[in-house]
Each structure stands twice: as structure tokens, then as C-alpha cells.
Amino acid sequence: MAGRIKAEDVALVKERASIEDVVRQHVTLRNAGPGSLKGLCPFHDEKTPSFTVRPAVGSYHCFGCGEGGDVIDFVRKVDHLDFTEAVERLAVSSGVELHYEEGGGPRQGEAPGRRARLVEAHRAAAEFYGDALITLGEARQGRDFLRGKGFDGAAAKRFGVGYAPVGERT
Ligand SMILES: [Zn+2]
Incomplete structure (x- = not known):
């Protein structure tokens, strides 16, 4: 960005x-x-x-x-x-050519609305994929894989691990 x-x-x-x-x-x-x-x-x-x-x-x-x-x-x-x-x-x-600061420092005074929307979109996506991992039948393989690695549900949640249902993959 x-x-x-x-x-x-x-x-x-x-x-x-x-x-x-x-x-x-x-x-x-x-x-x-x-x-x-x-x-x-x-x-x-x-x-x-x-x-x-x-x-x-x-x-x-x-x-x-x-x-x-x-x-x-x-x-x-x-x-x-x-x-x-x-x-x-x-x-x-x-006719002014714009240059942007590298590194994406704090966008102070600019676009708080856009940032808030992005944060919310990410949060909603994380929740969606997190729920999918726990609830979907097709995510069983993923759950088994994580369990095999010593990840239980709480750990998956803590690290934001989720499962992307087949129809939602891009
Ligand atoms: Zn007026």
C-alpha cells in the first residue's frame, strides 16, 4: 500500500x-x-x-x-x-506528480476512515476463517494437521490461524 x-x-x-x-x-x-x-x-x-x-x-x-x-x-x-x-x-x-513516503509511517491526519475500514475488514476476515477452521467439515484435515503439530483450538485462535473454505479461496 x-x-x-x-x-x-x-x-x-x-x-x-x-x-x-x-x-x-x-x-x-x-x-x-x-x-x-x-x-x-x-x-x-x-x-x-x-x-x-x-x-x-x-x-x-x-x-x-x-x-x-x-x-x-x-x-x-x-x-x-x-x-x-x-x-x-x-x-x-x-498536473502535479505525487510522491509517497516510503515505509508507510503513521498516516497522521489522513484517512482515519480508510484505516478503520481496513482494520475492520481484516478482523472480520480473521473471524470468518477462524470459525471455518472450527466448524466446517471440509476443514477437518486442517484441524487434524494442526492438532498433529500440537496446536489446539485455543492456540489456533491466539495465532489467528484460520481455514479458507474452497469457495472463498482467491
Ligand atoms: Zn454553508
Whole structure:
């Protein structure tokens, strides 16, 4: 799995991606004074524009619901993406080549949702294969093999040993 996107690439994406262009794909903006554009907020229902973009600063803010941030925050929220996905999408549209940290260090501030889903998927899979080892008739050979090696059920569970039913093998 790819590691974290390098910080300098994230900075480059922020610099190159025009928040005005990105927001205009979702919101009709009109001039609202020097350096400021206004439109109807995509994050809450409103009839009078209180969603403000400052292209020079690279930020947006809604005075109605309080949403605000930079171009990456906007893409995350409007398209329901995690940080990495939002940066990847903006990198494509702004022509930035991304580099990733090697070693997959802590992905702090990034994609906690994706990590949690992966952990849950692994846990569910381990449980499924663990149950299969204990309960399935076709897993008897596996059980006998483990018992022959001195593994009882508790040890199999502790080491996360499971059995993949024939139909579930990939
Ligand atoms: Zn709003």
C-alpha cells in the first residue's frame, strides 16, 4: 500500500490547484468585493449567498454554516473523499506528480476512515476463517494437521490461524 503523500507535493497541489476553478464546478460564484467571490453554499441550504471564496488566499468560508478551509478541504467535503483521495484528484487536474513516503509511517491526519475500514475488514476476515477452521467439515484435515503439530483450538485462535473454505479461496 502506498504511504503518505510527501508534504512538498501536498503544498504544490495547494499552490497549483485554483480554488476558484474547483469551487466553480459546484457553485455559481459572483464578485463580492475586492479579492472575494460569493455563491450559494453547497454544504447547507440557503437562498442568500453566504459562501465566500478568496482565491488569492486559497480559502473558502461560509458565514451561514461555518464550513471553511482550503481547496483540499473543499474537495474532501464536497466529494466525500479522504485527505489522500482529495489530494490525488487535485493533483490530476493541476498536473502535479505525487510522491509517497516510503515505509508507510503513521498516516497522521489522513484517512482515519480508510484505516478503520481496513482494520475492520481484516478482523472480520480473521473471524470468518477462524470459525471455518472450527466448524466446517471440509476443514477437518486442517484441524487434524494442526492438532498433529500440537496446536489446539485455543492456540489456533491466539495465532489467528484460520481455514479458507474452497469457495472463498482467491
Ligand atoms: Zn454553508
